[in-house]
Amino acid sequence: MVERKEYLxxxxxxxxxxxxxxxxxxxxxGKSVLLEQYQQRLLANGVTPEQIISINFENLDYEPLKDYMxxxxxxxxxxxxxxxxxxxxxxxxxxxxxxxxxxxxxIRDHVDVYITGSNAYMLSSELxxxxxxxYTEIKMLPLSFRExxxxxxxxxxxxxxxxxxxxxxxxxxxxxxxxxxIDQYLExxxxxxxxxxxxxxxxxxxxxxxxxKITDIALLKTIARYLxxxxxxxxxxxxxxxxxxxxxxxxxxxTVSDYVEALTESFIFYPVERFxxxxxxxxxxxxxxxxxxxGIRNHILPRKRYDLxxxxxxxxxxxxxxxxxxxxxxxYGSTEVDFVTQKEGVLTYYQVTADMTAExxxxxxxRPLRSIQDNYEKIVLTLDRFSLGNYDGIKVVNVIDWxxx
Numbered sequence: 001m002v003e004r005k006e007y008l009x010x011x012x013x014x015x016x017x018x019x020x021x022x023x024x025x026x027x028x029x030g031k032s033v034l035l036e037q038y039q040q041r042l043l044a045n046g047v048t049p050e051q052i053i054s055i056n057f058e059n060l061d062y063e064p065l066k067d068y069m070x071x072x073x074x075x076x077x078x079x080x081x082x083x084x085x086x087x088x089x090x091x092x093x094x095x096x097x098x099x100x101x102x103x104x105x106x107i108r109d110h111v112d113v114y115i116t117g118s119n120a121y122m123l124s125s126e127l128x129x130x131x132x133x134x135y136t137e138i139k140m141l142p143l144s145f146r147e148x149x150x151x152x153x154x155x156x157x158x159x160x161x162x163x164x165x166x167x168x169x170x171x172x173x174x175x176x177x178x179x180x181x182i183d184q185y186l187e188x189x190x191x192x193x194x195x196x197x198x199x200x201x202x203x204x205x206x207x208x209x210x211x212x213k214i215t216d217i218a219l220l221k222t223i224a225r226y227l228x229x230x231x232x233x234x235x236x237x238x239x240x241x242x243x244x245x246x247x248x249x250x251x252x253x254x255t256v257s258d259y260v261e262a263l264t265e266s267f268i269f270y271p272v273e274r275f276x277x278x279x280x281x282x283x284x285x286x287x288x289x290x291x292x293x294x295g296i297r298n299h300i301l302p303r304k305r306y307d308l309x310x311x312x313x314x315x316x317x318x319x320x321x322x323x324x325x326x327x328x329x330x331x332y333g334s335t336e337v338d339f340v341t342q343k344e345g346v347l348t349y350y351q352v353t354a355d356m357t358a359e360x361x362x363x364x365x366x367r368p369l370r371s372i373q374d375n376y377e378k379i380v381l382t383l384d385r386f387s388l389g390n391y392d393g394i395k396v397v398n399v400i401d402w403x404x405x
Contacts, residue, residue, distance in 0.1 A: 001033060001037075002143065002147050002150050002151045002170070003037060004030055004033070004034050004037065004140075004147070006322065007023075007034050007138060007140055008034065008037055008038055008041060010138050011023075011034075011038050011114070011138065012038075012041065014136055015112065016084060016112055017112075018106070018134075019134060019135060019136045020102055020106060020113050020114075020115065020131055020134060020135035020136070021112075021113065021114045021115070021135070021136055021138065022115055022116075022117065022123065022135050022136065022137045022138065023035070023114070023115070023116040023117075023137075023138045023140055024116070024117055024118075024120060024123065024137055024138070024139055024140065024267070025116075025118070025139060025140030025141060025267055026118060026142070026189075026193065026266070026267040026268065026292050026293070027118045027189055027192055027193055027197070028169055028170070028171060028189050029140050029141060029142045029169065029170070029267075029292075030140065030142070030143070030170045031090065031116040031118075031140055032056060032090050032091075032116070033170070034140065035054065035088045035090055035114060035116065038088075038114070039052055039054060039086070039088065042086060047084075047086065050080060051080050051083055051084060051085055051086055052085075052086050052088070053075060053078050053085060053086070053087045053088065054087075054088040054090070055071075055088065055089055055090065056090040056091065057089070057090060057091045057092065057094035057095060058090070058091050058094070065095070066094060066095050066096070067095075068095055068096065068097040068098060068100055068101050071095060071098075071101050072100075072101045072104060072105075075087060075101070075105065079108070079110070079111065080110065082110065083110060084110050084111070084112055085110060085111050085112070086112050086114070087105060087111060087112070087113045087114065088114045088115075089101075089102075089113070089114070089115045089116070090115075090116050091116060091117065091118060092115040092116065092117055092122075093117045093118065093119055093122050093200055093204075094200075096207070098115075099122075099130050099131070100130075102115065102130075102131065103130045103131065106131065106134060118193070118197050118266070118267070119197045119198075119200060119201050119265055119266055119267075120264070120265040120266075120267065121201040121204060121205070121265045122204070123135075123137060139321075141168075141292065141318055141321065141322060142167060142168035142169050142170065142292065142293050143168035143169070143170055143173055144168065144318075144319060144322055144403070145159070145160065145163055145168070145315070145319070145400075145403040145404065146403065146404050147168070148163050148168050148173055149404070151170070151173045151174055152173055152174075156400055156404065157400070160400050160403075163294070163315070164294055164308075164311050164312070164315070165294070165295070165298060166182055166294070166295045166298070167186075167293040167294040167295025167296060167297075167298070168293060168294075168295070169185075169186070169189065169293055169295055169296075171185065172185060172186070172295055182295065182299075183299055186295055186296055186299040187299065189296065190268075190296055190299065190300060193266045193267075193268060194217060194220060194221060194224070194266075195217065197266045198214055198220070198262050198266055201214075201262060201265060201266070202214055213255075213258040213259075213262075214258065214259060214262050219244075219249065219251065219259060220259050220262065220263070221300075222244065222247070222249065223240060223244075223256065223259050223260060223263065224263055224268065224269075224300060225300055225301060226240060226243055226244075227240075227260070227263065227269055227289045227291075228291055228297045228300055228301050229301055230289070231288070231289060231290050231291055231297070231310050231313070231314050232288060232290070232309075232310040232313045232314065232338075233288065233310075234274075234286035234287070234288060235286065235287060235288060235289055236285060236286055236287075237253040237256045237257050237260070238253060240256045240260070241253050241256050244256070264289075267292055268291065268292055268296070269289045269290065269291060269292070270289065270290050270291075270292065270317070270321070271287045271288075271289055272287060272288045272289070272290060272317065272327060272328060272329055273287055273328055273329070274286060274287065274288075274328065274329040274330075274331050275328035275329065275330055275331065275340050276331050277330050277331060277332045277337070277340065277372060278332065278333070282328070283331060287329075288329055290313075290314045290317045290318070291314055292318075294311055294314065294315065297311075297314070308354045308383075309352075309353060309354045312352055312353075312354055312381075312383060312399055313338060313352045315399075315403070316338075316339065316350065316352050316381055316399065316403075317339065319402075319403055320339055320341055320350070323341075323343075324343055325341050325342055325343030325344070326341065326342040326343075327339055327340075327341050328340050328341075328342075330349060330368075332368055332371055332372055333371070335367065335368040335371060336368060337349050337350070337351060337368050337369065337372070338350055338351050338352045339352070346376065347374070347376040348376060348377045348378075348379065349369055349372060349376065349377070349378045349379065350379050350380075350381060351365045351366075351368065351369060351379070351380040351381070352380075352381045352382075352399070353365050353380065353381075353382050354382065354383050354384075355382065355383060355384045356380065356382045356384055356386075356387040356396065357384055357386050357387060362387060365380050365382075366380065366391065366394060369394050370392070370394070377395070378393065378394045378395070379394070379395045379396075379397055379402075380394060380395070380396045380397070381397055381398075381399040381402055382396060382397075382398065382399060383398070383399055383400070384398075385398055
């Protein structure tokens with residue numbers, strides 16, 4: 001079991017602070033294991049077992065506690081007097097009106113609360129309203145390539161080829177691997193997200209006075225397959241609608257927008273906005289979408305659509321997200337930069353390409369970076385090892401080495 005040190009350290013930095021710690025991420029990305037590892041760290045640092053209350057709402061043993069008042073009373077009876085009690089509520093969205101419990105715990109002394117959830121909608125609804133400014137979200141992703149290598153023990157070139165194919169869902173990395181078993185496991189995750197998590201989102205929307213907008217699972221899966229097939233390409237609600245029309249499905253752009261929102265709030269896809277490098281402002285049209293995991297992408301798409309360049313680009317996007325700061329697509333005049341990151345006021349520009357050995361490709365990747373007239377770092381990430389070096393201040397770096405750096 002690999003230690004998710006970066007996420008553990010993020011949680012530890014907020015230990016004993018009067019903030020609700022909210023760990024979000026797609027199902028089976030490792031949230032439950034993270035909480036277990038954090039509890040072990042607490043015990044190793046002098047916290048007693050009596051100070052820890054941990055509930056996983058996917059465990060049938062806790063089914064009676066899905067009534068929010070029963071849950072609150074259960075927790076209240078087990079609070080330590082004059083000592084900090086650490087409360088862990090895993091997959092809390094399984095409890096209707098859970099935000100009332102969390103809010104009541106927040107106002108008590110000597111209580112440190114950690115919750116996890118598999119749907120971003122819980123943070124855009126009543127919880128966010130009740131706890132505005134009182135919670136810290138830690139966004140969890142599947143294994144990074146560095147973590148994947150630590151788990152599998154493969155040589156880095158072999159590991160990267162396998163990582164591009166099967167992704168970083170933790171159990172996939174450690175299971176007795178056959179393509180059939182991996183497909184079956186990823187199918188289970190995908191269907192759970194598409195059906196269960198989105199159904200919960202709809203139920204909460206209805207409870208809050210809205211309408212159930214996602215009623216056609218086949219349409220949802222069609223849109224998911226389309227987005228998976230165009231990662232790294234500009235996408236609009238109109239372009240998705242036009243694709244569906246050409247495939248014989250007539251739907252409105254508003255409907256498409258609702259379905260795309262459901263997919264992003266379930267952490268299958270991440271929308272990335274374009275950033276005008278000259279005007280220093282976000283552009284609201286033609287976002288790009290990236291997937292949470294390459295294994296899931298390769299599962300839901302026909303194998304013939306496997307694309308090396310966009311696969312590497314997707315992996316780089318996820319790694320940039322892990323490293324913190326804002327990640328956008330860069331627009332500079334008529335040219336585009338694959339990624340622009342902003343962290344503590346510092347910009348970094350990235351181009352991503354599978355291979356730069358062809359002169360035409362080399363010039364295409366370098367041109368946008370050369371045109372940017374500032375002194376921020378500019379990097380080209382590539383799979384080949386023949387073009388590495390520093391070209392007038394632009395670094396060309398092997399992407400595998402960068403991922404491990």
